[in-house]
Amino acid sequence: MLVAEWSGAALQWEQELAALKGRLGAAFGRLEIRQSACGFIDGLLSGIARKTGWSMAEQAGLARPYRMRSLLGRSAWEADALRDLVRVEVMASLGDPRGVLVVDG
Numbered sequence: 001m002l003v004a005e006w007s008g009a010a011l012q013w014e015q016e017l018a019a020l021k022g023r024l025g026a027a028f029g030r031l032e033i034r035q036s037a038c039g040f041i042d043g044l045l046s047g048i049a050r051k052t053g054w055s056m057a058e059q060a061g062l063a064r065p066y067r068m069r070s071l072l073g074r075s076a077w078e079a080d081a082l083r084d085l086v087r088v089e090v091m092a093s094l095g096d097p098r099g100v101l102v103v104d105g
Contacts, residue, residue, distance in 0.1 A: 017045075020089065027082035028075075036060075036071040043068070 020039045028034040037044050039060030053065035060068070071077075 015039075021068055023089070024082065024085050027079075027085055028077045032067075033071065033075045035079075036067045036075070039067060049078055 021041060024037070024041075025034045028037050033086040034046035039062070041054060043051060045058050048059055049099045053069045057063075057065040062068070
């Protein structure tokens with residue numbers, strides 16, 4: 001693969017990820033919470049070995065982990081709405097009317 005092809009694919013991936021974050025943002029009422037959620041998603045998708053509050057905050061360019069911790073512990077956002085939005089995204093990407101989901105612990 002040529003570098004130009006790869007960089008174009010990376011740009012397209014980044015654009016699609018930004019669009020996804022925008023669609024999921026509806027579950028997070030305040031701008032600050034949406035920004036923290038976007039940073040959290042970036043941290044989860046990053047290559048950092050340990051995904052702790054500190055490492056996720058550093059990945060997001062934050063000096064301290066408080067915003068990441070607050071997102072999971074104290075911030076008010078709609079978990080059910082986020083679940084429903086994620087379901088819509090998964091169905092659009094992976095869904096098949098005849099498909100089944102098998103979850104094995």
